[in-house]
Amino acid sequence: MFGIRLTPTVVTAASTTIYGLIILGQFLHQEWVKQPKLRIRHQPEENPDLYKSIKTVFMPRKDSDDNEKVETRREAYRIVVENRGKAVAKNCRAKLRILEQPDESKAPSAEPKSLHWSGLPPAENGDVPPKSSQLGLVDLVFTQEKLDQFEREDWGPTQARIHTQQATTRANTKDVSSEDGLVQGGYEFSIQIFPENGSPSDPAIFEVEIGGQQEVNEVSLKGTESTAINGFNRRTAKEYLPTN
Numbered sequence: 572m573f574g575i576r577l578t579p580t581v582v583t584a585a586s587t588t589i590y591g592l593i594i595l596g597q598f599l600h601q602e603w604v605k606q607p608k609l610r611i612r613h614q615p616e617e618n619p620d621l622y623k624s625i626k627t628v629f630m631p632r633k634d635s636d637d638n639e640k641v642e643t644r645r646e647a648y649r650i651v652v653e654n655r656g657k658a659v660a661k662n663c664r665a666k667l668r669i670l671e672q673p674d675e676s677k678a679p680s681a682e683p684k685s686l687h688w689s690g691l692p693p694a695e696n697g698d699v700p701p702k703s704s705q706l707g708l709v710d711l712v713f714t715q716e717k718l719d720q721f722e723r724e725d726w727g728p729t730q731a732r733i734h735t736q737q738a739t740t741r742a743n744t745k746d747v748s749s750e751d752g753l754v755q756g757g758y759e760f761s762i763q764i765f766p767e768n769g770s771p772s773d774p775a776i777f778e779v780e781i782g783g784q785q786e787v788n789e790v791s792l793k794g795t796e797s798t799a800i801n802g803f804n805r806r807t808a809k810e811y812l813p814t815n
Contacts, residue, residue: 607660607701609764609772612651613792621708622649622790624689628715645715647734648790649689652699652707652764652772660699660766663688665709667733670776673756681750685736686710686762693736699766710734711762711777712753714785730755730781755783759793 615622624647629640654660665686688697689708699707714731729752758779764772773795780789 605658606769607654607658608656611775643715647710647713649708654699654701656701662696662767664765668761671759675754687734687736730785753781
């Protein structure tokens with residue numbers, strides 16, 4: 572009768588390989604557990620002040636040649652980013668793409684747009700600590716008084732703007748900021764957070780309704796995408812509305 576006889580050397584080699592794979596699997600699992608795990612939340616009914624900020628800003632006047640500034644009142648609508656992992660999510664980039672917009676919107680839209688992290692300098696990305704009360708705040712859209720001072724006539728009438736990093740950086744960015752202008756009507760945005768030391772968040776879909784008097788009527792979280800779109804990292808995502 573024919574058969575295969577395993578010598579001690581073969582058995583030892585096989586055991587060593589299996590043991591090595593087990594150790595590798597445990598290491599990879601531990602590294603995965605240590606990674607940040609980001610999720611976008613939107614529950615303004617719990618803490619309205621967290622999701623909306625009001626402040627005074629100074630913007631350059633459109634028709635001024637000497638960098639004259641005008642004082643305006645700005646209302647920014649924000650989204651919350653939480654980290655359910657065990658490591659700080661570092662240097663996170665908040666990216667936005669427009670999925671749907673009113674037919675009246677004429678502004679060219681360079682995408683993806685980099686959103687501004689609330690409380691940080693315009694071009695700085697945010698860190699999100701793990702499992703703590705310190706949440707990441709990202710500015711989504713804003714309205715302000717005298718908004719027509721800063722728009723291009725052929726792209727208006729602008730009622731609000733996407734709060735991109737370049738929206739308020741320096742005086743000669745008026746046209747760039749105008750590209751992020753929003754007209755009256757309904758929009759649908761896809762937003763995703765990209766940390767430098769882990770996997771991106773699931774893309775969150777927001778519905779935003781812009782009013783005709785420089786006002787935001789509604790910002791609501793519709794859900795998440797099952798797969799990424801338009802060049803975003805592809806990953807599986809469950810449909811959910813955030814819970815505590």
